[in-house]
Amino acid sequence: MDFDLKEEHRMIRDMCRDFSQEVIAPRAEEIDRKREYAYDIIARMGELGMMGIPISEEYGGSGGDWVGMQLCIEEISRGDVAFGALLDVTTSVVAQELDVFGTEDQKRTWLVPIAKGDKIGAFGLTEPDAGSDAGSIRTTARLEGREWVINGSKQFITNIGLDNASLIVTAAVTKNPEKGTRLISTFIVPKDAPGFILGNRYDKLGWHGSATHEVVFDNCRIPEENLLGDPARGFAQHLTVLQTGRISIAAMSVGVAQACLDESVRYSKERMQFGKPIGRFQAVQFKLADMSVAIELARNQYLKAAWLKDQGRRHTFEATVAKLFASEMVEKVASDAIQIHGGYGYIAEYPVSRYYKGAKVLQIVEGTSEVMRIILSRELGL
Numbered sequence: 001m002d003f004d005l006k007e008e009h010r011m012i013r014d015m016c017r018d019f020s021q022e023v024i025a026p027r028a029e030e031i032d033r034k035r036e037y038a039y040d041i042i043a044r045m046g047e048l049g050m051m052g053i054p055i056s057e058e059y060g061g062s063g064g065d066w067v068g069m070q071l072c073i074e075e076i077s078r079g080d081v082a083f084g085a086l087l088d089v090t091t092s093v094v095a096q097e098l099d100v101f102g103t104e105d106q107k108r109t110w111l112v113p114i115a116k117g118d119k120i121g122a123f124g125l126t127e128p129d130a131g132s133d134a135g136s137i138r139t140t141a142r143l144e145g146r147e148w149v150i151n152g153s154k155q156f157i158t159n160i161g162l163d164n165a166s167l168i169v170t171a172a173v174t175k176n177p178e179k180g181t182r183l184i185s186t187f188i189v190p191k192d193a194p195g196f197i198l199g200n201r202y203d204k205l206g207w208h209g210s211a212t213h214e215v216v217f218d219n220c221r222i223p224e225e226n227l228l229g230d231p232a233r234g235f236a237q238h239l240t241v242l243q244t245g246r247i248s249i250a251a252m253s254v255g256v257a258q259a260c261l262d263e264s265v266r267y268s269k270e271r272m273q274f275g276k277p278i279g280r281f282q283a284v285q286f287k288l289a290d291m292s293v294a295i296e297l298a299r300n301q302y303l304k305a306a307w308l309k310d311q312g313r314r315h316t317f318e319a320t321v322a323k324l325f326a327s328e329m330v331e332k333v334a335s336d337a338i339q340i341h342g343g344y345g346y347i348a349e350y351p352v353s354r355y356y357k358g359a360k361v362l363q364i365v366e367g368t369s370e371v372m373r374i375i376l377s378r379e380l381g382l
């Protein structure tokens, strides 16, 4: 067993860490306060190849692997989790779905610009009445001549509100042409398709640098060839890429938790009470020690899940454990980080208050903690 990162992984991690700490972290507070979409940062992430790490060079990526991608997501999230969310959706979910299930033409047209970071991808599964029960979606697609006509709406869609978002990979209900039975199929819907409507931007608790919007399909027309993959297996396709997305959510959680720990160690050495730095009190030291334990375990687990994926091995259990453990861990770590900062921790300009707001949703997106426990129960044969 070898726990050392390979040279290529160390290089990715260090490059992303430097970029995150030097470029993203100093701007994170302002981006969050002004609710900005930082297009200059997104463009530089693309130039550095971050959106295409696990995609082959042939399709605009750098031919790396998922361990490298998830390390990148951890480091970027340490600077600002909103950019981790961007990478998770555009690469782990959308680029992968195009790469694994797309035709040669679809890859050339849609994957290449996304892997290069010139364009950003969005993913649409959730609807107003279909969240955890994603199989109950109501958006429909019917074939009319050589076009699919899509009707319905999607909510909480990450990235689609960005000016350089090119498409949403979306799930819709279709009919088996022979049996007439209900299927869930997947479609590539370009943002400029007739009938595509970008809905309201959500005002969220945190992740203000991440674009979250509603999407409406009003007789939205796309070419027949924009069907992605097997029409009968659209839902299964989504579940495949969401499994990788869950490893990314774990990596994002570790990044935020590491930022909490870094800030808390620094603060505990500086803040004087009772004539000494608060870091000299065992109660504070033990909180910091417990944080470091939780982060170490969560990091090992997401790397194990990513490594199994790179080996082409089944990793449902490992990815689910990674997502559940890391997202629950980061909420506790972020809360403890505020506790260590005392009243200052609750004040907006201290980064730990932003980390705390950004941590909670990690227990919800790409499957809630309850859904993770349902999957684990199934893995146990229950």
Ligand SMILES: Cc1cc2nc3c(=O)[nH]c(=O)nc-3n(C[C@H](O)[C@H](O)[C@H](O)COP(=O)(O)OP(=O)(O)OC[C@H]3O[C@@H](n4cnc5c(N)ncnc54)[C@H](O)[C@@H]3O)c2cc1C
Residues within 6 Å of the ligand: 089, 122, 123, 124, 125, 126, 130, 131, 132, 133, 155, 156, 157, 158, 159, 204, 207, 212, 361, 364, 365, 366, 367, 368, 369, 370, 371, 374
């Ligand atoms: C910031 C943000 C970004 C997002 N980005 C995207 C995106 O890009 N694309 C996309 O498709 N979706 C996105 N989502 C949606 C997200 O994946 C869903 O919010 C999530 O899957 C939960 O669905 P829901 O909100 O409808 O909650 P619900 O499913 O209504 O769940 C409500 C509560 O009930 C619990 N619950 C539900 N069913 C069960 C059960 N069987 N057993 C036990 N408990 C249960 C849940 O765990 C939860 O606690 C995003 C959400 C947010 C907040």
